[in-house]
Amino acid sequence: MNETTMPPRYDVAVVGAGPAGASAAINVKNRGRSVVLLAGQIPFSHISGPHLIANFAGFGETTGEELAAALGRHLSAVEVPVVTEKVTRIVRDGAGEPTDGFVLFAGDEIHRARSVVLATGVLLEGSIEGEEDLLGQGVSYCVTCDGRLFAGRRVVFISYGPPGEDEASELADAFGVEVTYLPQYEADYRLAAGVRVLAGSRPERLARVDGGVQVTLGGGRAGEPLVADAVFVSREAVAPTALLDGLETDGPHLVVDGRLQTTVPGVFAAGDCTGEPYQVAKAVGQGQVAALAAVRLLREQTEVVAGV
Ligand SMILES: Cc1cc2nc3c(=O)[nH]c(=O)nc-3n(C[C@H](O)[C@H](O)[C@H](O)COP(=O)(O)OP(=O)(O)OC[C@H]3O[C@@H](n4cnc5c(N)ncnc54)[C@H](O)[C@@H]3O)c2cc1C
Missing domain, CATH: 3.50.50.60 (FAD/NAD(P)-binding domain)
Known part of the structure; x- marks a missing residue:
């Protein structure tokens, strides 16, 4: 595939539609950047249950289903494109320079983005011995x-x-x-x-x-x-380390720094995949932190290219 037949490049691709991924995508969009949410076959698959959530500030008592519906409404109100395919592989785009971005494989399609936020939750099924x-x-x-x-x-x-x-x-x-x-x-x-x-x-x-x-x-x-x-x-989900080379983990969680950048520059992570507590409020907060860090990185890269 040459540059003219390549799909357009988003500023940020968010992988995983849970509270963290939705929050990341909404915050990227609010900063005027382009974003795609690669949501897996069933968006909000881990929260869409009848279980009660009683500790998400401002919501009183709500259910997983109601929260998923509210997040879905917010995403469509700010016109975030949601792709219902699972991401199976992420590789560096172009010559692999830090500013070249990433290519994400999802179903039959590929998507390109300058930066990535992983919000994949924790794996529900363990891997097979030897896998x-x-x-x-x-x-x-x-x-x-x-x-x-x-x-x-x-x-x-x-x-x-x-x-x-x-x-x-x-x-x-x-x-x-x-x-x-x-x-x-x-x-x-x-x-x-x-x-x-x-x-x-x-x-x-x-x-x-x-x-x-x-x-x-x-x-x-x-x-x-x-x-x-x-x-x-x-499976519904792929272990992040199998998605992308170079990610370090601590047990089942991705290693991130204070800006939620993973060990791969340009790739951020938010929510349950970064560690406990497994909670909605933390996932939403980290989604915002990761989104703002991704946007800031893009701005810094543009300034360097422009010699600012
Ligand atoms: C029964 C139950 C009750 C709970 N009760 C509470 C509560 O009362 N209060 C509270 O705060 N928290 C509660 N939680 C925890 C809360 O739901 C999680 O902490 C929260 O959903 C984490 O959000 P997340 O966005 O990090 O991940 P998730 O919500 O797990 O979302 C991740 C999404 O990413 C998708 N995904 C994974 N890999 C890929 C891929 N390769 N490509 C595309 N998509 C992918 C997954 O399919 C999933 O849909 C409860 C959880 C459960 C199961």
């Missing part, structure tokens, strides 16, 4: 980024929800991949012809072996060997 060690060496989360690498080869596709059905079907249809689908949920699976479904078994361990990656199964097919050229994993 993180094999990242980029036989484990992938992104059909758009990595599907073609396995054209005509064998892939085990581990999926924690129905969105994985489209991704696995795309692997089979677009890249001629021989797909074994390992669903970790029950449904009427809607998959492309030729995709083999192995329901009722869970992946317990991933390991490199001669000939590819071995998935050790538990449950119905425990003990059966399952080896493929690669394993793709589809």
Whole structure:
């Protein structure tokens, strides 16, 4: 893709629509900067429940559902574009200079931004033993980024929800991949012809072996060997360290400085992904701090380029 066919570049891309991501996007927009909110397949998925929230100042007693609706109304009132796709990979744009920004892969689309705010919450499902060690060496989360690498080869596709059905079907249809689908949920699976479904078994361990990656199964097919050229994993969320190279973590949380900048310059983080307390008020506050820090960085970069 050359510069003329590249999508436009936003000032800030926010990843994750919870209280932190919504707050970050609204605050970027209020500063007159362009922003896109990459919200995952279900925006506000972690707060949209009937549970009572009684400690978010100014709201009295509210529910997760009401809070999600209020955040959604605010986003549309200030005209923040919301993309309902999960981000599966972020890489540096251009030559990788600090001012070149980032490319974010989400579904079939790519988005470009000069700066990024990660507001992905905490992972609800833990990773599979061996998964993180094999990242980029036989484990992938992104059909758009990595599907073609396995054209005509064998892939085990581990999926924690129905969105994985489209991704696995795309692997089979677009890249001629021989797909074994390992669903970790029950449904009427809607998959492309030729995709083999192995329901009722869970992946317990991933390991490199001669000939590819071995998935050790538990449950119905425990003990059966399952080896493929690669394993793709589809969950609601992707661990931030798998999204972007260079992020340091402390346990499940991203390491950030006082301005909520992560260990990757130009990438900020807010909300539960930065650590406890896991609370709405802290998430909203950090969303604002991260947004203002991102805007300030962009201003500083512009001043340097202009020689101010
Ligand atoms: C049952 C329950 C009750 C709670 N009660 C309270 C309470 O009373 N008071 C209180 O203050 N807090 C409460 N909390 C905690 C509060 O909901 C969280 O602290 C808050 O939602 C954190 O906001 P966040 O924006 O950081 O993350 P989240 O709300 O977790 O939002 C993150 C979003 O990012 C999405 N995402 C993740 N990865 C990606 C990706 N790669 N691409 C795109 N999107 C992605 C996720 O799917 C999710 O929708 C409660 C939580 C639960 C579960």
